[in-house]
Amino acid sequence: MNNTNQCPIGVFDSGVGGLTNVRALMERLPMENIVYFGDTARVPYGTKSRATIETFSMQIVDFLLEHDVKALVIACNTIAATAGQRIRQKAGNMPVLDVISAGAQAALATTRNNKIGIIATNTTVNSNAYARAIHSQNSATLVRTQAAPLLVPLVEEGWLDHEVTRLTVREYLKPLLVDNIDTLVLGCTHFPLLKPLIGQEAPGVALVDSAITTAEATAQALSAAGLLNSENPAPDCRFYVSDIPLRFRTIGERFLGRSMEQIEMVTLG
């Protein structure tokens, strides 16, 4: 094991949602150091244009590269959908994982009837990135995408088991269920918090939580590149945000499932 193996994994998102990925990474790769960046001053990205998202994303990647990361995890569907290619160009040989590639892969491995539904933000849906990722491997798969933008603020409001959230989920899922999907990708990092409710509203449909599948893909990529950290008695996890971390801490601990000790505010761009 050389020094690079000790370097952290860089995980980033437009805000707090990517913490669901950090949580899954901590469980799957407990020996790894992690540096997280959440762009809380400019969140959400899901309603912004491709050009703006690319600019913001490259600023974040520059920041993480300065922190000597050994791999990048794009823990935001919107960034993966719009800026994934430019980030991979910039990263060179470094492993770059993202929630869309991992989610598409897992959905293909899960479906039995070859009918996959996707719920995501507007920008992710408009990018058509999930359909492209799935069709590049199986062009016969039916892919139905549905923008579900209201689920983000509903999760942030903490209405995880509220009648309003249930009705909203029901409305969004209706066209997907009509098309008889048997697999549903939770294509936004906020949505895993709604897994119980979505499961009730989509009985018999398998839910793909891209945080878990991305953590698995990260483990495989690090292993293949000989970059796993196998000796780390005190794994270090640092959180950076672009706005004062008060709200990030409150909501973030719900996403992460534990407390966050080191949160620092930095200014990008």
Added chain:
Amino acid sequence: MNNTNQCPIGVFDSGVGGLTNVRALMERLPMENIVYFGDTARVPYGTKSRATIETFSMQIVDFLLEHDVKALVIACNTIAATAGQRIRQKAGNMPVLDVISAGAQAALATTRNNKIGIIATNTTVNSNAYARAIHSQNSATLVRTQAAPLLVPLVEEGWLDHEVTRLTVREYLKPLLVDNIDTLVLGCTHFPLLKPLIGQEAPGVALVDSAITTAEATAQALSAAGLLNSENPAPDCRFYVSDIPLRFRTIGERFLGRSMEQIEMVTLG
């Protein structure tokens, strides 16, 4: 009438919501030129910290001052609540109107039982700005504020008469109605679009639409300063945004009630 009278009124908001103010200004002051700025690349402000909102707001004010505005209208409750004082310092003698001062004034003129409710974003509620503005004029008034953050994305989704929106409004209004308010301030520029639904859920309660009251206050301030534009055969209205204006145009026309011809994207900061 001198040259200054021909100068535009500068109106600004974190995004699209301030267009409800532009609409009211166009109706109340049809001879005025208007320059609008919506910070669509960084919207929403309502969940960001005071320091970040101040920084962003001062960048917008600089931009509008470069456009030779004769008055400023802070068409965003969150900005008014957090950065209003700094904006007034910067503006010097120029009239500065804002939705909170105007809304508080109108609420005091409307209430009969001296019990006023406010619905707004989290940051506006936390700032306590409405209660301060009302109590500075009548300390005996009961002011009940309620954060209603979900109404913003519901309006942007266009669910203006949807069962989900109705249940959400009902939940938010419950504690205010228990306190027997007779006047409710729509303390966010998105909320006037929900006036019919809110009216049904709060029967007998007078709704204060701060867009209309701010337009009236602007007319009075311009008149008092001798700055009204009385000769303008072709009033000019320009819209500037910080992100590509596709979504701004679509949603904006719903807010403005007419089409927008001149929309330009600029980068601030």
